[in-house]
Amino acid sequence: MQTISIGELAELSGVASQAIRYYEKEKLMPAPQRTDANYRRYPVDAVARLQFIVHAKQWGFTLDEIRELLILQDANGDRAQAKRIAEEKLHKIREQIKHLSRVEAVLSRTLIECTGEGPMQEGCPIVEAIADKADERERNH
Amino acid sequence: MQTISIGELAELSGVASQAIRYYEKEKLMPAPQRTDANYRRYPVDAVARLQFIVHAKQWGFTLDEIRELLILQDANGDRAQAKRIAEEKLHKIREQIKHLSRVEAVLSRTLIECTGEGPMQEGCPIVEAIADKADERERNH
DNA sequence: CTTGACCTTAAAGTTGGCTTAAAGGTTATC
DNA sequence: GATAACCTTTAAGCCAACTTTAAGGTCAAG
Structure with missing residues (x-):
């Protein structure tokens, strides 16, 4: 499987390396594999995950809300929960x-x-x- | 002229004493007279000024914008400038x-x-x- | 004359979402 | 083998608009 460095991921996703590390600390991005020299190596679909985060932010979701959605995806969780999160968001937006x-x-x-x-x-x-x-x-x- | 303490002003306006001191530091409230013991004494119309600030905040104006409006009022400035500030705000709100x-x-x-x-x-x-x-x-x- | 409610200042903490800096290790290129 | 461009971590800084804390000074009541 091809992997990429944090710099390459930053380049491809348009998200700064430090922001990516921040998302890792905040549990929005999973901790990736490391090289012998302790460098992060990401699978290519990390780009899609980051773009999901970026888009959700553009929609006005907070990082807390995005984390909830990502956890549901990762756990292949109940769609009803995702719907509830979106409904709460919709309510806030209408207010x-x-x-x-x-x-x-x-x-x-x-x-x-x-x-x-x-x-x-x-x-x-x-x-x-x-x-x-x-x-x-x-x-x- | 009757004057009131910062605690009384806080009570009457619904704004915490510390917030009032903060507004003073930020030049939204003028520095009031002091007693011999260095206590602040406010004129009664300080309540109206604080309520103006509170209302403007409810309307979504930032403290910077409110300061601009207050400066115009204090200077008895040009109404066209107040209009410009409000127009900019309206534009932002529409966006x-x-x-x-x-x-x-x-x-x-x-x-x-x-x-x-x-x-x-x-x-x-x-x-x-x-x-x-x-x-x-x-x-x- | 002491307790407690008020007042004073300056400084640090809060929230969210990062960015910047400091101090160093690694890797690619000349 | 040196320089530059990466990477690592932790810590601090930034924005707004305060709140909280610390360490005191003042004043009214009993």
């Missing part, structure tokens, strides 16, 4: 979208009102929108 | 919403497909959605 959408709505409305003229004192709509009973519009979080 | 919406779309579609039955190996839709060319669907960020 974030809700929150941001409310902020977006008020902020864009405020910016339409705001001519951007005159001094700040007495009635800059932006400042007032923030200062004014923000908790009525924004109760969660 | 975040876009990103999250794409993730939400794929993840919810995936979860509908996924029965949650069977083992992980060969074709768990969740794992495949993450592993599969995630960068084609998700180019930004």
Whole structure:
């Protein structure tokens, strides 16, 4: 079986060598074989595993969540658990979208009102929108 | 003029004393008067300023951005600058919403497909959605 | 006059996800 | 055989926005 060095793996995956060692410490990457000189040698499919990590990060999964998913894969575990993790993530994402959408709505409305003229004192709509009973519009979080 | 201690201010604003000292160090709160024993004494409207900070944080503004807004208010500065700060923030918020919406779309579609039955190996839709060319669907960020 | 609740400062710790540095061992090339 | 480009480990640093700890000084109550 062909193996590659950590530098080659870094090159192929686009993940820095030190980050790869960090993932090993954090149990996202399994500890690979070593040469006589104690150098890491990775199987080629380590590239796919790293890319899975990179992609999951782009999707907004944390390393903790990614580790959970990887453990399920490694253990050939129950798909229902993977579904649960994804459902929790989906819920969190929807909450974030809700929150941001409310902020977006008020902020864009405020910016339409705001001519951007005159001094700040007495009635800059932006400042007032923030200062004014923000908790009525924004109760969660 | 009536003044209050840092503990009273913390009580009234819901912001911990140490956080208030931190805001002072970070130039979000002005350094208040001191008693002979070197205790801080705040004017009552310090409560409103702290609440402005709290609200702005709830809106997703960072302390750096809040400092900018406060400086404008303190200097009675140009409203156009406040508008620019808010516009930049709005842009960032819209980018975040876009990103999250794409993730939400794929993840919810995936979860509908996924029965949650069977083992992980060969074709768990969740794992495949993450592993599969995630960068084609998700180019930004 | 002592207990305890408050206040002071500076410094270190927290979280997440790394990066950078320090101090060294190995391997490939000239 | 020397130089450079790898590799190794551990430890420290970074970001934001604090919190916690340490080691004190002050003040009101009993």
